[in-house]
Amino acid sequence: MADITQLEAFVTQVRRDIVRQVHKVNSGHPGGSLGCAEFIVALYQEVMQRKDGFDMNGSDEDLFFLSNGHISPVFYSVLARSGYFPVEELNTFRLLNSRLQGHPTTHEGLPGIRIASGSLGQGISVAIGAAAAKKLNKDTHHVYVLCGDGELQEGQNWEAIMYAAGNKIDNLIVSIDLNGQQIDGSTDTVLPLGNVKGKFEAFGWDVISVEKGNDIQSILDGMQEAKAKTGQGKPICVLLQTVMGNGVDFMMHTHAWHGKAPNDEQLALALAQNPETLGDY
Amino acid sequence: MKTYIDTGKKDTRSGFGAGLTQLGKTNENVVALCADLTGSLKMDEFKANHPERFYQVGIAEANMMGMAAGMTIGGKIPFTGTFANFSTGRVYDQIRQSIAYSGKNVKVCASHAGVTLGEDGATHQILEDIGLMKMLPGMTVINTCDYNQTKAATIAIANYDGPVYLRFGRPKVANFTPENGTFTIGQAVNLQEGTDVTIVATGHLVWEALEACKTLNEQGISAAVINIHTIKPLDANAILKSVATTGCVVTAEEHNYLGGLGESVSRILAENHPAPQEFVATQDTFGESGTPDQLMEKYGLNAAAIVKAATKVVGRK
Structure with a gap:
């Protein structure tokens, strides 16, 4: 049984890490990072079966691919605080010669990262490949992906979505961060996504909706349901209704903080709303 | 030969x-x-x-x-x-x-x-x-x-x-390389030794280069032929060794002269041993419908085109 209070404290610290990383280099993507903090924490702390240490092949453990690589601040924070690399290394986010590049990459050998992402729309394809390899290797673990909702505008996703259903990739759980925002505005004003649930279902996926995508218990329940549906001939999609910028009041419900760093005052406000729990780096 | x-x-x-x-x-x-x-x-x-x-x-x-x-x-x-x-x-x-x-x-x-x-x-x-x-x-x-x-x-x-x-x-x-031969990535294959011009060819143009070599020999021009199967990493030593003797190069490829093998060879020459070079390649154009032979002829990608380029480059030394 998960300790929700403990996970919430973890999330609070991750929020601090996110805004501090982005503030220090005056660049990066806090909005989407904050919106997915609960999900990534739940994934790494509760949902996934992980081995100690890191090897690229990831045999006999669950794998996660971040398709919307721009939310690297949350990914780095959770990876570091899950033991993949020293938490102090968050200090090097986006700096010259850092392993913590603006967008996640294998290129500098950062433990926990298995593919470069940033150019959008490629994560589901990669995850299908990893899931297919697991099947060949008789490895019964699962492959997880997170995609942004705006990212679904990229055509490659729909090639992958068609393939996964047509080929019964049923060890794959794709979560979509439905925050309704992208750089130029709301998804409805930039390019309406239409009925995302209906689209996935029409392609042959099992779809689970998590209406409270920033509530840890709801996320855990949804992912438990998703896991229970694996191995039944269909890939699984989890639609997470999230709030961009969640946990920092002035960053919430707007696309303004998609790719903007807080100034000193704004950082102080954000940190005041999220007191230190696990210890700052 | x-x-x-x-x-x-x-x-x-x-x-x-x-x-x-x-x-x-x-x-x-x-x-x-x-x-x-x-x-x-x-x-x-x-x-x-x-x-x-x-x-x-x-x-x-x-x-x-x-x-x-x-x-x-x-x-x-x-x-x-x-x-x-x-x-x-x-x-x-x-x-x-x-x-x-x-x-x-x-x-x-x-x-x-x-x-x-x-x-x-x-x-x-x-x-x-x-x-x-x-x-x-x-x-x-x-x-x-x-x-x-x-x-x-x-x-x-x-x-x-x-x-x-x-x-x-x-x-x-034409199928002319050894059956079940070894293939070493990055290692050029010297097909002909020559003293007047080095023909560096890749892909379908390698056989054409061998045919051109015969014609050139009849004309009194001794051509070396190098099969560059690996364009990257390029076997610079093999090319430079030959050019040290011949002093000029023809590159031959079924590709645009922009961005192809020819430009990679030019860079090696410019850095190490500047020498005249002619490019047998398409000239920044799209192709069109036709039979392979017709197209190789029209776009200047055959033995005759290599002979012409070799004769020209020898005259530029």
């Missing part, structure tokens, strides 16, 4: 198919992905022998490249198969981010490269793919000259850890 015997015309793509078939039997980590061109890529036998390791992805090349990248995570050695145009230009960003930048052990195998694809015309005749692929950091670029060499290269790249672009073609061409 050495004599090379055409043992019977065969298509290089069939060499790929034969190599893949052999790999299927010898390396259980090899998997094959194809975007609705199984017959054209000669992957049928691998598919029949190992249905569980063959992935038909449909007309969805971007997804195929991403899947191939993902399959390396789990220790597989994916070989993707489609036409050169759809293996490169169509999926450049997928190869760039998910394969090259991510350092994944994917073998991008591309048939129907160049104008010798023939009647389908310019939409399918990519003449820019060598340039696109050689610009990617960490990408090995191979363009084989005949059936035997393509088979050997296919087998060899499975034993190399890293992304590879393997380029071959559709038409039946």
Whole structure:
């Protein structure tokens, strides 16, 4: 049984890490990072079966691919605080010669990262490949992906979505961060996504909706349901209704903080709303 | 002059198919992905022998490249198969981010490269793919000259850890390299020694270079012929050693002169041993419909064009 209070404290610290990383280099993507903090924490702390240490092949453990690589601040924070690399290394986010590049990459050998992402729309394809390899290797673990909702505008996703259903990739759980925002505005004003649930279902996926995508218990329940549906001939999609910028009041419900760093005052406000729990780096 | 015997015309793509078939039997980590061109890529036998390791992805090349990248995570050695145009230009960003930048052990195998694809015309005749692929950091670029060499290269790249672009073609061409020969990535093959001009050729133009060498010899010009099957990393030593004697170069390739083998050779010469060079290549143009022979003639990609270029470059020394 998960300790929700403990996970919430973890999330609070991750929020601090996110805004501090982005503030220090005056660049990066806090909005989407904050919106997915609960999900990534739940994934790494509760949902996934992980081995100690890191090897690229990831045999006999669950794998996660971040398709919307721009939310690297949350990914780095959770990876570091899950033991993949020293938490102090968050200090090097986006700096010259850092392993913590603006967008996640294998290129500098950062433990926990298995593919470069940033150019959008490629994560589901990669995850299908990893899931297919697991099947060949008789490895019964699962492959997880997170995609942004705006990212679904990229055509490659729909090639992958068609393939996964047509080929019964049923060890794959794709979560979509439905925050309704992208750089130029709301998804409805930039390019309406239409009925995302209906689209996935029409392609042959099992779809689970998590209406409270920033509530840890709801996320855990949804992912438990998703896991229970694996191995039944269909890939699984989890639609997470999230709030961009969640946990920092002035960053919430707007696309303004998609790719903007807080100034000193704004950082102080954000940190005041999220007191230190696990210890700052 | 050495004599090379055409043992019977065969298509290089069939060499790929034969190599893949052999790999299927010898390396259980090899998997094959194809975007609705199984017959054209000669992957049928691998598919029949190992249905569980063959992935038909449909007309969805971007997804195929991403899947191939993902399959390396789990220790597989994916070989993707489609036409050169759809293996490169169509999926450049997928190869760039998910394969090259991510350092994944994917073998991008591309048939129907160049104008010798023939009647389908310019939409399918990519003449820019060598340039696109050689610009990617960490990408090995191979363009084989005949059936035997393509088979050997296919087998060899499975034993190399890293992304590879393997380029071959559709038409039946002379098969003259040794059967079951060894293939060493990055090591040029000296086919003829010569003292007046060095012909550096790749792919379908290698046999044409050997034919040109005979004509040049009759004209009193001694031509060295180097088969450059690996464009990146390029065997600079082999080229410079020959040019030290001949003092001039003709490069020959079924590709645009911009971005191709010729420009890679020019860079090596400029850095080490400046020398006159002529380019047998397409001149910044798209192709068109026609038979392979007609197109090679029209676009100046045959033995006659190499003879003309060699005569010219010798006069520039």
